[in-house]
């Protein structure tokens with residue numbers, strides 16, 4: 001994929017909290033405002049791999065974390081930076097994804113609210129409690145933010161065996177923003193807890209995959225604030241890389257290859273690999289969010 005060299009990036013949509021994580025603060029001594037222990041069960045917003053309702057972490061640091069965007073803002077000015085630096089490509093993808101949903105909401109008479117993505121390393125405090133990198137990228141409905149430890153993208157290749165690449169990351173980010181859209185539309189509120197191949201949780205996840213595909217369909221035509229699309233082109237190879245990730249974070253793939261080795265459908269929380277690919281394709285082929293109604297679909301694939 002290629003970004004348009006001349007189009008400006010908006011780094012205000014990203015918050016860089018790397019290096020300011022929980023680990024370092026606890027190591028310094030904890031104390032002071034104190035460490036509040038609590039468990040947060042938040043609903044189904046991870047990318048995959050973590051069972052629904054799994055506790056995030058049991059510790060939360062009371063004080064805030066240092067967040068500085070200065071470096072990103074200096075490094076990531078235009079699409080040219082996005083074409084050469086991975087962090088800037090992530091900023092550009094987030095700009096494009098939110099640009100699309102902003103337009104789409106406006107077309108249907110709604111107002112899209114921007115969601116910041118926080119890059120973190122190790123651990124992070126969120127409106128949903130504190131989380132470590134183990135949960136993978138996730139969306140927190142309580143504070144309306146996306147959280148990504150960027151080392152996950154490397155792990156996708158080393159641990160999950162994915163091909164990786166910018167568009168593989170695009171799929172991951174667009175999936176998380178799909179959860180933000182569900183939150184804004186009130187879809188997430190209607191989800192009944194539970195797992196299984198036809199559970200609401202799985203339907204929510206497959207819909208987020210479909211929404212990711214819908215964005216991908218519009219990625220090269222979504223104009224940035226400057227009036228020009230940030231993304232110039234997406235190739236078949238890019239789409240294949242997104243599908244490759246979808247296949248490697250399906251419940252059956254994870255259970256077989258990274259879990260106990262046995263597939264147990266009753267524990268499905270995100271859908272099978274085939275379903276995740278299928279719903280991403282439904283989105284990218286139609287470009288229409290209405291085609292992502294996984295809640296009415298009798299057959300999820």
Ligand SMILES: [Zn+2]
Nearest residue numbers: 045046047205
């Ligand atoms: Zn998800």
